[in-house]
Amino acid sequence: MARTESNSLVAKRPFYKTPMAVAKACFIGTLLTDVTYWRSAEMMWADFSAWLLFAGLVVGVLAALAALVDLFTGRLSGAARSAWPSLLGNLVVLVIAFFNALVHSRDAWTSVMPTGLTLSVAAVIVLLLVCLLGWSSDHNRVEVVE
Incomplete structure (x- = not known):
């Protein structure tokens, strides 16, 4: 039997x-620690929020920067249309x-309430919308090379 090779490339x-x-x-952890700070007024949680924001x-x-590398090296070529809303x-x-990190650089209660918590909620809402857009588009395409 002759051996056939697939021309498909994942x-x-x-x-x-x-x-x-x-x-x-x-960023999701920031929202959780902001809510915890709002409920407890324990400064440790505001510090956690600031560190999570910095790390994020x-x-x-x-x-x-990696997305720019993906864009210029052609790794996004097959899914370019579906990748743009996510990017x-x-x-x-x-x-x-x-901007949330700038707000969290304030002292004590004003670092989280109300602006910091509002910005954390806004960031997570945008993240959820990005996830919904990602699920609605097909990111697991198989490209056929001929």
Whole structure:
């Protein structure tokens, strides 16, 4: 029997998705620690929020740089249309998180209430919308190379 080789090539996972998942976890953690601070007024939770924001921003910027690498190396070529809403949504989350970090740099109660908590909620809502857009589009495509 002759051996046949497949001409299909599975699309590779873009580089930016892994660090952005870590940044998203940090931003969701920020919301949780902001809510905990709001309920308890324990300064430790506001400090946790500030650190989570900082970590999320650093990793999010690395994810944005990885997205540029993906864009310029052609890793997004097969799923370019479905990747743009996700990329833009993640960029919006990073901008919200940046302003949230500025708010969290204040002292005590004003670092979280009410603006910090509101920005944390807004960031998580945008993250949820990005996830819904991601689920509605097909990211697991198989490209056929002939």
